[in-house]
Amino acid sequence: MNELVAAVPWLGRRNPMAARWLIIVLALAAPLIAMMFGRSWVRVLDFALLYMMLALGLNVVVGFAGLLDLGYIAFYAVGAYTFAFLASPHFGVHWPFWAVLPLGAAFAALAGIALGFPVLRLRGDYLAIVTLGFGEIIRIFMNNLNYPINITNGPQGINMIDPIVLFGWDLSRTLKIGDFTINSLYLYYYFFLLCVAGSILLIQRLQISRIGRAWAAMRDDELAAKAIGINIRNMKLLAFSLGATFGGVAGCLFGAFQGFVSPESFSLMESIAVLTMVVFGGMGNIAGAVVGALVLALLPEVLRDIAVPIQQMLFDRVLLDPEVLRMLLLSLAMILMMLLRPVGLIPAKARYAHPEHLPRKKEARP
Amino acid sequence: MLPDQSQAILELRGLSVSYGGIQAVKGIDLALFPGELACLIGANGAGKTTTLNAIAGLLPLAGGDVIYAGERLNPVPAHKRLAAGIALVPEGRGIFTRLTVEENLRMGAYIRRDKVGVEADMEKVFEMLPRVKERLPQVAGTLSGGEQQMLAIGRALLSRPRLLLLDEPSMGLAPIIVEKIFEVIQSVAREGVTILLVEQNANLALEFSSRGYVMESGAITLTGSGEALLADPKVRSAYLGEIG
Numbered sequence: 001m002n003e004l005v006a007a008v009p010w011l012g013r014r015n016p017m018a019a020r021w022l023i024i025v026l027a028l029a030a031p032l033i034a035m036m037f038g039r040s041w042v043r044v045l046d047f048a049l050l051y052m053m054l055a056l057g058l059n060v061v062v063g064f065a066g067l068l069d070l071g072y073i074a075f076y077a078v079g080a081y082t083f084a085f086l087a088s089p090h091f092g093v094h095w096p097f098w099a100v101l102p103l104g105a106a107f108a109a110l111a112g113i114a115l116g117f118p119v120l121r122l123r124g125d126y127l128a129i130v131t132l133g134f135g136e137i138i139r140i141f142m143n144n145l146n147y148p149i150n151i152t153n154g155p156q157g158i159n160m161i162d163p164i165v166l167f168g169w170d171l172s173r174t175l176k177i178g179d180f181t182i183n184s185l186y187l188y189y190y191f192f193l194l195c196v197a198g199s200i201l202l203i204q205r206l207q208i209s210r211i212g213r214a215w216a217a218m219r220d221d222e223l224a225a226k227a228i229g230i231n232i233r234n235m236k237l238l239a240f241s242l243g244a245t246f247g248g249v250a251g252c253l254f255g256a257f258q259g260f261v262s263p264e265s266f267s268l269m270e271s272i273a274v275l276t277m278v279v280f281g282g283m284g285n286i287a288g289a290v291v292g293a294l295v296l297a298l299l300p301e302v303l304r305d306i307a308v309p310i311q312q313m314l315f316d317r318v319l320l321d322p323e324v325l326r327m328l329l330l331s332l333a334m335i336l337m338m339l340l341r342p343v344g345l346i347p348a349k350a351r352y353a354h355p356e357h358l359p360r361k362k363e364a365r366p
Numbered sequence: 367m368l369p370d371q372s373q374a375i376l377e378l379r380g381l382s383v384s385y386g387g388i389q390a391v392k393g394i395d396l397a398l399f400p401g402e403l404a405c406l407i408g409a410n411g412a413g414k415t416t417t418l419n420a421i422a423g424l425l426p427l428a429g430g431d432v433i434y435a436g437e438r439l440n441p442v443p444a445h446k447r448l449a450a451g452i453a454l455v456p457e458g459r460g461i462f463t464r465l466t467v468e469e470n471l472r473m474g475a476y477i478r479r480d481k482v483g484v485e486a487d488m489e490k491v492f493e494m495l496p497r498v499k500e501r502l503p504q505v506a507g508t509l510s511g512g513e514q515q516m517l518a519i520g521r522a523l524l525s526r527p528r529l530l531l532l533d534e535p536s537m538g539l540a541p542i543i544v545e546k547i548f549e550v551i552q553s554v555a556r557e558g559v560t561i562l563l564v565e566q567n568a569n570l571a572l573e574f575s576s577r578g579y580v581m582e583s584g585a586i587t588l589t590g591s592g593e594a595l596l597a598d599p600k601v602r603s604a605y606l607g608e609i610g
Contacts, residue, residue: 210476217462217473224460224518226424228525229448229477284464348464 003287007346031189041301042185046257048297049192050250055277055293056199056286057246062275063284063348064212065239066219068128070271071115071135075244077142077266078111079104079251081152084261087162090153097164101252108248109241111138116240120233123222135271143263157262164191164256172259188257195253196290199246203286206242215239219284269327276330280337282344291345299333300326375400375560376421376452376529380430383413383420390416392584393430398529398562403555405563405571405592407605408581414564415457417581418531421562422454423447434529449477453527457534457564459518463507467498470506470517474524484524491520494553512543519550529560536567548574568605572596580605 006012008019034041058072082104086095115134119127146154163172171191175182206212214235217225226232255261273296281292304322311318320328337344376398383391391413398404406414419425421432423444432439439447453474462470471491475484492499495516501509506517515535522530532551536544544567552574555561565571572578572592580588580601588601595601 213469213473214476216465216469217476220462220464221456221460223424223456224462226444227422227448227454227456227460228473228521229445231443231445 003285003346004290007287007291027193031186035183039183039185042183042189044298044301046185046188046192048294049189049196050254050257051274051277051297052196052290052293053192053199053246053250053253054274055281055289056196056203057243057250058274059243059278059284059286059289060203060206060246061239061243062278063289064207064219065215065236065243067119067236067239068124068131069240069243070128070132070268070275071138072131072243072247072274073266073268073271074115074135074138075108075111075247076251076254076270077138077261077263078108078244079248080255080261080265081142081158081251082107082248083252083255084158084161087256088158089160090158094162097162097166097256101249104252105245105248108244108251111248112241112244113237115244116237120236132268132271135266135268139263139266139268142266152263155263157260157264159260161255161259161261163259164188164253166191192253192257195249199249200286200290203246207286211235211238216284273330276334280334280344282346282348284348285344285346288344288346288348295345296330296333299329303329373400374398374433375435376562377433378417378421378430379433381417381420381427381432382429383416383425384428385416389428390584391420394581394584394586396579396586398560400528400560401555401558402576403551403561403563403574404577404579405565405575406579406581407565407568407571409605410566411583412581413584414581415533418454418533418562418564419456422452422531424454445477448525448527451526451528452531453522453525453529454531455518455522455533455535458537459511459514461506461509461514461517463505465506466502467504467506467509467517468502471498471502471521471524474521477525483526487524487526491523494523494550495520511539512547515539515543515547516550519547519554523554523559527559529562530554532561532563534564534566536565536570544570568601569596572601 004023005016005019008022011019011022031042031045034045054072054076057075058069061067061069061072083100085091086093086100086103087097088094115131119130122130142152143155145152152158163170165171171187172184174184175187214225214230217228217230218232218235222232277292277296278289279292280296281290282288303325307320307322307325308318311320374397376396378394378396380393380395381391382389382393394417396406406417408414416425420427423439423442427440434447434450434452442450462473465473471488472484475487478484497513498517498520501513506514509517519532519535535547535551539547548570551561551563563571563575572595575592578590578592578595579586580595588595588598590598
């Protein structure tokens with residue numbers, strides 16, 4: 001939260017208290033503002049929050065522990081499919097949300113460890129290639145496990161997944177309080193917001209803990225980290241599994257919110273999109289992951305909305321499909337970012353363990 | 367004169383280490399006695415760093431034993447060897463470049479639970495390395511090479527080692543800085559820490575060491591007191607740049 005506050009332009013440093021309230025008010029009022037432009041924009045915001053959770057989780061693996069993971073979306077898939085299996089007519093099982101959520105998280109964590117073991121000795125490019133393969137393997141499994149026994153229902157995906165029900169309160173129904181009605185999209189928004197806030201809190205504690213410091217050391221120099229007594233194997237597995245847990249939780253929420261999962265939601269492009277969010281925002285930095293996810297989840301939607309009318313106005317027809325344009329502009333955004341600000345929108349600070357030692361005065365190097 | 371062999375704090379018996387089929391260390395014997403500063407010199411690729419990393423537990427052994435304080439260390443993983451008192455300052459310093467100097471130092475005490483003891487040791491390190499103290503809040507990657515080397519030594523000291531393994535502390539540093547680093551090493555030795563120093567700068571290493579081992583393509587070829595080796599014509603011609 002403090003990082004986020006400090007990242008608010010202008011106000012953040014001058015009046016942190018005001019900036020803090022500004023963020024809270026904006027976060028709470030966002031769906032109301034979005035509603036003015038139409039219901040679909042609230043939905044977009046809901047998805048932006050899911051992407052935030054994904055970016056936060058991937059940031060643990062890539063940013064904190066320095067393990068480049070190009071298959072992160074697989075954990076999202078594991079969470080989503082866990083929810084779909086255990087709370088849909090597909091198997092005729094309808095377990096309650098609170099029972100499935102921890103299971104989804106646990107399965108994702110296990111998948112994280114399963115990925116972690118074979119890649120313990122890999123670094124850099126090789127690690128990226130293997131994780132990429134892992135992500136694809138999970139997706140292809142989901143795609144093809146409908147024969148000989150139908151487990152995942154193949155490319156058709158699983159339909160009619162149960163919504164999130166919190167203590168008998170169904171989030172997918174419009175809430176009526178007297179004459180006042182609250183759309184389900186709002187309910188999901190605030191629930192997801194709570195989940196994101198919880199994730200931020202957890203990850204923040206994690207970052208300044210012994211584990212977080214061990215990750216930072218491992219990321220900077222693996223051999224030296226070993227030499228100061230860090231158990232590299234355990235720390236890597238922990239990073240993969242904890243990062244995966246957040247992906248799994250987000251996956252459960254996604255399955256319940258969407259009511260439908262299919263393998264095409266978990267393509268390599270999605271892994272890359274989440275990684276782009278982390279890099280764009282600033283690796284190893286919670287505020288960076290949040291802002292990166294927000295910007296890059298909203299940007300394509302805004303483009304989609306304006307690209308068609310603008311093209312029609314200029315050329316009388318649609319030359320470029322908005323989906324093509326999305327990838328084009330995402331790439332362009334990344335290239336510009338790498339040229340102008342390679343550390344990301346909000347660069348990570350070095351001070352993990354001791355916030356009380358914030359820079360006193362910049363010393364000149366001799 | 368060699369002290370009684372049984373009192374060695376570290377003993378290597380027929381130590382062999384292989385790298386992908388190539389034997390980098392071919393069955394060497396070495397002994398270190400409490401409180402001494404010994405050095406292992408030799409040319410590039412002689413197997414010095416490999417030996418050191420094997421002692422620290424960073425590499426698996428192909429044969430032989432590492433015996434530390436009377437115990438066979440072979441099956442003990444690296445992080446437990448540190449807890450037993452063996453600290454390594456790796457080649458190229460191994461600074462955590464994106465952490466601050468203070469965080470780097472504190473990471474040295476990662477395995478320790480005694481907060482009071484750590485604080486006391488921090489003060490000790492500050493006394494020994496005033497340059498490092500001046501730079502506490504700075505990101506470690508912005509330090510000069512010499513400062514990084516001092517930081518790496520300070521970090522290793524924070525684990526309160528009984529045996530300190532130093533891998534090429536003079537690498538890439540200006541001669542005047544190297545002198546300073548060696549002074550620091552000497553003051554660490556005076557505190558009673560046993561030191562095994564790996565160096566290419568044989569002249570300086572032998573001058574500061576009580577005993578030296580000369581390593582050549584994976585085997586120890588010569589051993590003796592620092593002065594004796596310095597005077598040895600074979601050493602002089604091979605490592606000290608003199609034509610014999």
